[in-house]
Amino acid sequence: MSRLVVVSNRIGDPRKPSAGGLAVALGQALQSTGGLWFGWSGKVVEGGTPGEGELHLGHAGRVQLATVDLCSEDHRSYYLGYSNGVLWPVFHYRLDLADFDAGFVGGYRRVNQMFAHRLANLLRPDDIIWVHDYHLIPLAAELRAMGCRQRIGFFLHIPLPPPLILAAIPEHDWLMRSLFAYDLVGFQSQADLAHFSRYVGHEVAADVVDDHTFRAFGMTLRAQALPIGIDVDEFSALSRSRESQDMFRQMRLEYARRRLLLGVERLDYSKGLPQRLRAFRQLLQNYPENIGSATLIQIASPSRESVDAYANLRQELESLSGAINGDFGELDWMPVRYIHRNVARRRLPGLYQAARVALVTPLRDGMNLVAKEFVAVQDPGDPGVLVLSRFAGAAEQLAEALQVNPYDISRTAETMQRALQMTQPERQERHQALLRRIREQDVHWWCQGFLDALVGPAAG
Ligand code: ADQ
Numbered sequence: 001m002s003r004l005v006v007v008s009n010r011i012g013d014p015r016k017p018s019a020g021g022l023a024v025a026l027g028q029a030l031q032s033t034g035g036l037w038f039g040w041s042g043k044v045v046e047g048g049t050p051g052e053g054e055l056h057l058g059h060a061g062r063v064q065l066a067t068v069d070l071c072s073e074d075h076r077s078y079y080l081g082y083s084n085g086v087l088w089p090v091f092h093y094r095l096d097l098a099d100f101d102a103g104f105v106g107g108y109r110r111v112n113q114m115f116a117h118r119l120a121n122l123l124r125p126d127d128i129i130w131v132h133d134y135h136l137i138p139l140a141a142e143l144r145a146m147g148c149r150q151r152i153g154f155f156l157h158i159p160l161p162p163p164l165i166l167a168a169i170p171e172h173d174w175l176m177r178s179l180f181a182y183d184l185v186g187f188q189s190q191a192d193l194a195h196f197s198r199y200v201g202h203e204v205a206a207d208v209v210d211d212h213t214f215r216a217f218g219m220t221l222r223a224q225a226l227p228i229g230i231d232v233d234e235f236s237a238l239s240r241s242r243e244s245q246d247m248f249r250q251m252r253l254e255y256a257r258r259r260l261l262l263g264v265e266r267l268d269y270s271k272g273l274p275q276r277l278r279a280f281r282q283l284l285q286n287y288p289e290n291i292g293s294a295t296l297i298q299i300a301s302p303s304r305e306s307v308d309a310y311a312n313l314r315q316e317l318e319s320l321s322g323a324i325n326g327d328f329g330e331l332d333w334m335p336v337r338y339i340h341r342n343v344a345r346r347r348l349p350g351l352y353q354a355a356r357v358a359l360v361t362p363l364r365d366g367m368n369l370v371a372k373e374f375v376a377v378q379d380p381g382d383p384g385v386l387v388l389s390r391f392a393g394a395a396e397q398l399a400e401a402l403q404v405n406p407y408d409i410s411r412t413a414e415t416m417q418r419a420l421q422m423t424q425p426e427r428q429e430r431h432q433a434l435l436r437r438i439r440e441q442d443v444h445w446w447c448q449g450f451l452d453a454l455v456g457p458a459a460g
């Protein structure tokens with residue numbers, strides 16, 4: 001059996017429960033082949049030389065770990081600058097937030113070259129290489145330039161926007177050309193795949209052989225939509241942990257007379273948080289029976305705080321939630337609990353179980369795993385309701401959720417009300433259908449599906 005090599009910006013220790021379903025699934029795939037996981041160590045070396053990160057080798061069980069440090073300049077330009085200040089906003093349709101002229105692309109290219117050099121020395125001829133996400137788009141092209149002939153696949157965890165949005169990136173042609181160095185490119189949704197097909201058809205005049213096969217620059221690429229899932233059993237097991245059950249009991253006690261609506265995400269402008277708070281305000285205004293009862297718990301964990309757009313968003317959320325509490329709160333009831341902290345992964349299931357409604361209303365999201373985690377741990381006899389943005393990748397799979405356009409504040413408020421009032425039989429029926437799909441298309445299905453497509457017959 002060939003060895004699997006996973007490359008991602010950050011690597012997780014697959015043995016730790018805090019690692020999450022993706023790390024667990026990749027960890028299992030890596031364990032079975034005695035594989036290698038390569039990525040940034042998470043360490044930033046002040047004043048080091050750009051493009052010269054130290055390599056560290058270690059082990060997690062049978063998995064070999066190889067990590068590289070970044071110097072502060074590479075961290076600034078590759079990670080904060082190009083990955084999170086250009087690619088992240090544009091791929092989430094936010095051209096207004098992209099910082100195109102700061103010259104970050106040099107650092108992005110340099111770090112990809114450095115990763116390729118460090119990795120190439122560790123590769124064996126029959127390795128299968130799986131590269132993850134927008135930080136590493138040009139990695140395969142760099143590896144190929146160094147003579148690597150292994151099969152290389154790429155999975156984009158965030159959305160791919162329509163061609164004219166993508167084309168606003170000054171280096172879009174270089175980025176998209178780099179994708180052709182992969183044998184297989186995976187997207188989260190059919191919509192992303194359709195954008196890719198249109199882009200390469202128009203901008204590159206690629207030969208679109210069929211829905212999944214594209215020829216350009218003398219290379220052939222397969223592209224596929226393969227929605228990422230969660231590890232349902234692992235997450236359900238977590239819901240039986242003491243920490244999770246303590247959390248559930250605490251919440252039930254504290255909010256015994258309330259109906260909880262819950263939002264959980266990283267604090268990010270793609271997640272639609274200001275719109276969600278405005279819709280919640282309208283819920284209280286338009287349906288006053290919720291006053292004294294409906295409580296929104298909004299967890300928004302700190303993320304990329306040194307990027308300006310994130311600091312502004314934090315202020316906006318504090319002011320919106322403060323205003324709702326000031327206008328509607330009572331001595332014994334605060335409508336919004338806004339918490340700018342991480343929740344330990346072991347406690348999350350208990351929080352999901354205590355909520356009557358989950359609000360997953362991003363303006364744009366590659367997939368959104370919170371939606372799936374919420375469904376996975378509901379009590380099938382008395383489940384909560386998922387309110388889901390039609391602009392999350394998960395919306396293609398989760399048709400039985402109550403879907404909303406998060407920009408439409410009053411309809412979102414109406415849908416929150418509908419979710420709060422939904423009868424038990426309707427909740428059960430929707431939940432059953434959602435859970436079935438989440439189980440069928442879980443993270444192991446996703447992982448195996450990608451690897452089968454990657455090692456399948458050569459694209460030609
Ligand atoms: P993210 O944007 O980080 O990931 P998401 O899929 O919602 O988003 O969450 C990933 C994990 O983080 C989940 O397991 C969730 O439980 C956890 N998490 C989120 N907020 C948390 C919080 N405040 N406290 C504790 N845990 C929290 C990117 C893409 C997504 C895509 C994933 C996987 O942006 O669209 O679903 O990758 O491909």
